[in-house]
Amino acid sequence: MANPVFVAIDTPDVAAARALVAAVAPHVGGVKLGLEFFCAHGPAGIAAVMQGLALPLFLDLKLHDIPNTVAGAVHSLAALAPAIITVHAAGGRAMLVAARAAAPASTRVVAVTVLTSLDAADLLDAGVPDGAAAQAVRLALLVRAAGLDGIVCSPHEVAAIKAQWADGLFVVPGVRPAGSDVGDQKRVMTPSQALAAGAGVLVIGRPITSAPDPAAAAAQIAASL
Template sequence: MKAPIVLAVDTPDIEIAKQWVAATQDSVSVYKLGLEFFLSFGQEGIRAIQSETDADIFLDLKLHDIPHTVQGAAKAIENLKPRFLTVHASGGRAMVKAAVDAVPATDVTAVTILTSLSEEDLFEIGYANPALESAVALAKMSVDAGARAIVCSPLEIAAIRSAVGPTPHIITPGVRPLSEVGSDDQKRTMTPKDAISAGASFVVIGRPITKAWSDGAQAMKSKARFIADEILN
């Protein structure tokens, strides 16, 4: 049974990306293809991954520009029909709505506060409020503008779910198996099972699964299944 896992396919090698999909698709519901992947392989690269699986695609471009430009950029990938397309919520209500209008068949997904940022980072950037308050405000504004999904830190899940209600998807990176929490650049983390219990719809997982590839496809398949079972059971 597939788990609500979004696998971050962070590799510059498209053939390896295809093999990762083949190794994990029994456990993974969604594949996240990011900016590096898109700039390297373009729309043909996205289609190549889509041809390997019936799982959904999370196109993580984090669009952030004036509304007209974001609308055009979103429209340019409409034919790919990704399940999710990310924009930065901090681009504002009009920008989020422009993306929503451009890709009505896709769940525009508003990124609130990057999980790599600490509270100190946010204040240095110029945010007036702590991460929790800022993320909730960005999420509410984005849903009001038509976004159907939100990306936030695990630590903001419960507050955002309370603020936006049961319908929007909440997708959270920054989840790690307990043994790995705090071992990398994700500052605000939680275990996958705890994140789902807190109200997340999907959890984004990358390195805890993909690093198993160094031991072969079967090891990666087993790792994905282990984490999926941890979430589901």
């Protein structure tokens, strides 16, 4: 991928989202729109933001339900022509297989392993005693066996999983330029570190979208890679 940076647009405001995307478009490789925006505006809002843009769409809805329901949702979203769409790996093999089968061939289906807002203590509370790295590897192997295109994981897990899945697509949030506020992210790396670890897509939101000059911030990140 020529430019691996996908800007995460998390505002629920269509006009603000459109303005942000227009400003950073020359400096990013794609646009990520997620659950907050989708719940506020649905498919029509997604289409409005992406209209006229040549950038690929990463539709980050993290679908997680019974196989038939997830397959129906993926099928319903096909009209938006997402380049990437997310489901939760914890939904199980049948759900993962159903999601891949329902998606167009041009859409890469990737599964979320362990959210980057979680650390070992959070996972222990949820009944996972051996930490994020072990859980991410375990779920990644399930995702690969189910025939999906890749995973979403923190930059800390990429290298270990890539060693076992060389051709997987690794979508990596928790990416922060040096000196940036990590916010609610707990397992982070800089963009260049994440890319060196094997990331294929770098998901970067607030360091770009909350910057005084989002276009300049995006350009600086791209130039650092």
